Amino acid sequence: MKIELYDTYTRSLREFKPLKPGQVGMYACGPTVYDYAHIGNLRTYVFEDVLRRTLEMAGYTVNHVVNITDVGHLTSDADTGEDKMEKGAQRTGKSAWEIAELYTQAFKTDLQLLNILEPVTWCRATDHIAEQIQDIQTIESAGYTYITSDGVYFDTSKLEHYGRLARLDAEGLKSGSRVEHGEKRNATDFALWKFSPQNQKRQMEWDSPWGVGFPGWHIECSAMSVKFLGHLFDIHCGGKDHIPVHHSNEIAQSEACHGTHLANYWLHGYFLETDQDKMSKSAGEFLRLQTLLDKGYDPLAYRYLCLTAHYRSDLKFTWESLDSAVTALNRLRACVHGWGAVDKVDSDWLSRFQQEVARDLNTSKALAIVWGLVKEPLPDQVKKATILAMDQVLGLDLANWIPQRQEVPDAVLQMAEERKIARKNKEWARADALRNQIIELGYEIEDGPEGTQVKRA
Ligand code: AMP
Ligand code: ZN
Numbered sequence: 001m002k003i004e005l006y007d008t009y010t011r012s013l014r015e016f017k018p019l020k021p022g023q024v025g026m027y028a029c030g031p032t033v034y035d036y037a038h039i040g041n042l043r044t045y046v047f048e049d050v051l052r053r054t055l056e057m058a059g060y061t062v063n064h065v066v067n068i069t070d071v072g073h074l075t076s077d078a079d080t081g082e083d084k085m086e087k088g089a090q091r092t093g094k095s096a097w098e099i100a101e102l103y104t105q106a107f108k109t110d111l112q113l114l115n116i117l118e119p120v121t122w123c124r125a126t127d128h129i130a131e132q133i134q135d136i137q138t139i140e141s142a143g144y145t146y147i148t149s150d151g152v153y154f155d156t157s158k159l160e161h162y163g164r165l166a167r168l169d170a171e172g173l174k175s176g177s178r179v180e181h182g183e184k185r186n187a188t189d190f191a192l193w194k195f196s197p198q199n200q201k202r203q204m205e206w207d208s209p210w211g212v213g214f215p216g217w218h219i220e221c222s223a224m225s226v227k228f229l230g231h232l233f234d235i236h237c238g239g240k241d242h243i244p245v246h247h248s249n250e251i252a253q254s255e256a257c258h259g260t261h262l263a264n265y266w267l268h269g270y271f272l273e274t275d276q277d278k279m280s281k282s283a284g285e286f287l288r289l290q291t292l293l294d295k296g297y298d299p300l301a302y303r304y305l306c307l308t309a310h311y312r313s314d315l316k317f318t319w320e321s322l323d324s325a326v327t328a329l330n331r332l333r334a335c336v337h338g339w340g341a342v343d344k345v346d347s348d349w350l351s352r353f354q355q356e357v358a359r360d361l362n363t364s365k366a367l368a369i370v371w372g373l374v375k376e377p378l379p380d381q382v383k384k385a386t387i388l389a390m391d392q393v394l395g396l397d398l399a400n401w402i403p404q405r406q407e408v409p410d411a412v413l414q415m416a417e418e419r420k421i422a423r424k425n426k427e428w429a430r431a432d433a434l435r436n437q438i439i440e441l442g443y444e445i446e447d448g449p450e451g452t453q454v455k456r457a
Contacts, residue, residue: 001058025233027225032069033103034088038286040272047269047311049116066119070100079191096203113299125220148183151194166244191216218249236263298410301326307363333401343381
């Protein structure tokens with residue numbers, strides 16, 4: 001199966017060739033855990049999941065690493081403003097460490113509800129402070145840094161190709177440098193280490209060769225991706241907002257530290273937008289997956305909706321489009337379930353599907369192939385086996401859908417699912433709260449030897 005991916009670094013569709021035969025190192029920027037993820041963020045993780053599943057379908061073993069940003073991401077990309085975590089702590093009245101834990105768990109629950117495969121490695125920025133300090137020291141020894149009154153900065157003018165990923169124009173940047181940027185030498189310079197403000201005890205701070213403080217946002221991804229995947233690995237991904245700043249800076253750090261541009265392919269997912277604007281956590285109001293569950297939607301319908309658009313086009317979220325996704329998904333589930341047992345896969349249809357996903361993850365065309373097969377006059381058992389094989393990439397969990405789920409609303413079943421996850425994670429208060437919510441809605445929940453049953457009270 002030949003896979004072609006659109007690489008932002010070269011602005012071209014390139015055939016995927018792994019650095020090591022049969023293996024793929026893939027790093028995806030994870031969430032900043034100062035608040036819940038919104039469904040826009042989750043669209044990016046669905047895209048990355050489809051990418052991983054496509055590579056796995058092609059026979060690769062994917063070493064998928066996702067980080068958790070629990071320190072250092074400031075409210076402004078220009079390295080000013082407050083730390084998002086400390087701000088989140090003030091907002092909630094909890095400690096920065098507590099909110100990191102709370103929103104990390106909530107994020108993992110969202111991924112499970114969307115049937116997103118768990119990364120092989122999760123890594124937290126605060127668990128890798130020593131590695132980040134070491135990288136900053138290497139960058140310093142190589143002569144790329146300078147110190148201001150508030151931190152250690154990377155001098156981007158020292159790199160010949162700074163901003164190549166984003167096609168940043170060096171001349172334009174120089175003229176832009178007349179814009180006020182405080183003690184920074186160039187507008188694009190960024191913090192590697194920030195000093196804790198004097199007379200103020202931060203909740204998250206560490207000793208370093210430069211004084212007490214905390215790492216800049218970008219160094220964590222360089223340090224952790226290299227630790228788990230090596231100096232040059234196959235694929236780095238994230239949302240498109242990361243192209244001009246975060247990923248450009250990760251590349252700058254790697255070029256200074258290891259002389260590589262970190263990853264062989266750079267992939268970026270486009271945004272989920274609402275009627276008003278792009279969805280953003282910092283704007284305060286946003287749709288969570290839980291918001292959809294509260295309204296009675298099945299999270300996999302949201303996944304289906306994501307699959308209807310190409311990951312490299314923005315997707316406007318509307319309730320009508322989510323309703324259409326519900327209808328389509330339920331029709332597909334009912335067909336597949338109704339077809340009874342499975343027989344052999346029709347390799348012709350499967351390879352037509354594979355060609356579409358392998359062509360830069362063209363999921364909307366791949367779905368069209370699925371629907372084409374539904375209508376095809378082939379034996380039901382063959383159609384079922386083939387669509388279930390396709391579902392290894394789509395991730396709609398068609399094999400496990402049972403009509404009984406229809407008797408209890410999907411939202412209630414999802415709450416029961418979340419409760420199960422909460423119990424697994426020993427989050428007893430959350431599990432109890434979910435149980436009470438289910439009871440209030442008029443359903444019973446029983447934990448028996450055959451698992452948890454939900455039915456009308
Ligand atoms: P954050 O938690 O803000 O660091 O973002 C987590 C991931 O979501 C990153 O890969 C972002 O690029 C991505 N992202 C942020 N906003 C959106 C959006 N509206 N639609 C799609 N992806 C997004
Ligand atoms: Zn990152």
